Amino acid sequence: MATDLTEPRAAARLDVAPIQRRTMRLLFTTQIIGGIGVTIGISVGALLAARVAGTAVAGVAQSAGVVGAALLAVPVTRIMARHGRRPGLVLAYAVGAVGGVLVVLAAATRSVPLLFLGMLLFGGGTAANLQARYTAVDLAEPARRGRQLSLIVWATTIGAVAAPNFAALADRVTTGWGLPPLAGPFAFSATAFVLAAVVLLGLLRPDPLLTARRLAAADAASPPTTGPDGGGPAAAVPSGGAAAATAPGPTAGTAASPAGGGDGPAAAPVGVRAPRGAGMRAAWSVVRGQPAARLGIAAVAVGHLVMVAVMAMTPVRLGESHADADVLRLVGIVLSLHIAGMYAFSPVVGWLTDRLGRRAVILGGVGLLLAACAVAGTAGHHTPRLSVGLVLLGLGWSGTMVAGSTLLSESVSAGVRPSVQGFSDMIMGLAGASAAVLSGFVMQAAGYPVLTLLAAVATVPLVALALRPVPTGAPGEED
Structure with missing residues (x-):
């Protein structure tokens, strides 16, 4: 029977370490998939923009994806703040997939406004990849936060290195399907974003941010216990080997x-x-x-x-x-x-x-x-x-x-x-x-x-x- 994390006592008994290991494996995998999706589109984005909109505005169209990632961070993190990491990451990848589809349609119709809109939304893939590094820290031990965040950043290397090699193959395959030249990589990007979203939607459970908050709330609600000498409170250590004061990050009332x-x-x-x-x-x-x-x-x-x-x-x-x-x-x-x-x-x-x-x-x-x-x-x-x-x-x-x-x-x-x-x-x-x-x-x-x-x-x-x-003690x- 699944642990009911809505109860403080259940949260206190929760063993965080297996959840964090599962979260890291999942994030590492989806970061590779998402990294391929982002880089395979970016690798041909300027060339496609030059053909559709002209060389003069190709750079502006390319930078639209950067601006899109920055602006999408606002609604994505608002959703995360209310409902957890999982729905925020899924939304970001879904928006990126829609952007990839719109870029393909822009290439087919040679529509400049549609191209800019598509590139703007395509930034959702980048927004998801960036937010994934923070997801890795939610349940990390304080002494390992930097390493675990950096591992998710490192996973991007695999996608960034592999994706440009897939761009030419994707273009050849999709040209045979009737898509315009240079549009195929964006179709593959959209597919990669959808795959990453589906994997996160189904497997990122329990949500690491919500779990960290429940552990912090349980730690704050736990009554202090008397130390061995009877003169002061002793630190309460939750069963299961994962102390809430160290596993999920900053907790209530602790530095x-x-x-x-x-x-x-x-x-x-x-x-x-x-x-x-x-x-x-x-x-x-x-x-x-x-x-x-x-x-x-x-x-x-x-x-x-x-x-x-x-x-x-x-x-x-x-x-x-x-x-x-x-x-x-x-x-x-x-x-x-x-x-x-x-x-x-x-x-x-x-x-x-x-x-x-x-x-x-x-x-x-x-x-x-x-x-x-x-x-x-x-x-x-x-x-x-x-x-x-x-x-x-x-x-x-x-x-x-x-x-x-x-x-x-x-x-x-x-x-x-x-x-x-x-x-x-x-x-x-x-x-x-x-x-x-x-x-x-x-x-x-x-x-x-x-x-x-x-x-x-x-x-x-x-x-x-x-x-x-x-200042001392700040x-x-x-x-």
Whole structure:
């Protein structure tokens, strides 16, 4: 008979470890499927947009997916806040699937408005992949949060590497079915999103966020017990081997202290559902009053802004010194190395986040971003040196993303956590979209070295925030 988690005592007896292992396996699998869906569409998105809408607006159409992911974070996390991770992730993938279908229809009818709408909704797949990393933290032990979040980020590597190789096959197969050229990959993307949604809908049970809230509520409701000497309360340890104070993340009335960092917060008692006011306004109110949450959001957003600004114009930089016959091959190699830097070492970054602390890894990520800007900006037309710069850029992004996301997740209570995480993803997406648009103007007006210099300058506020003196005993901060 299934455990009734609505009862505090049943929640207290719950063994969290098997649920977390099952959740991690499921997220890892769907992250691969969703990553293939996102990347197989993105790999041909600019080419398809150029054929339908013209080269001049191809970049804008491509960035519509980034904006869509940022905007969809708001309704998706609102649903998560009220009903749990499962319906939010399923909705995001479903919206992405609809977007893929609309892009196929736009290619068939050569409709520019339909193309933009489809690309906007296609961002739902990206939104789901981003939110999956937070789902991995809901029931993680404090000392393993960084590693478990980073494993879900790392799973994206498999999809990102495999998907471009499927694009040509998908195009050949669907062209035989009568679909227009370059539309086939989006049909495959829609299929992948539907598959991921169905798997999550059927198997992500119990919901990790709702389970964490129930455990926190049960922990808050448990009466204190007398210690062995009769002089004070003893910590109550739930049966089944999973203490609510350590397994689900920040719990009521406790200050979780991650290993090596001490960046954990003190969370207020929460119920199973978030309050109805737990939207973006409530998220901003929480972030504004919590220095650790502000640092987490800033790390994710600034790291993404710098990465996108430099990466987006690197193919243009390569095109300045290589013939058309060679540039596509070189772009593929350089960007593959960059993607490897972003994702392949994320488990190591997660381990360092747990070992050294969130703030230290954020500062290390910023250092790598600055090194990347210096190397790429002074590389001239030396492609191997430029490649090294792009690898460093990916590693710096990984440091700020993994450590920032981990710090943010543990710095707020479970009641508002999805809203704050959605707020962070919205800021990150808008920062990346803005960087992609502005980088083209900077590149045209001043060149690639100036672009990398401005990207480096953009890290200054983050460094100042990370080095800010911390008041002793402040929640969510190191003592």
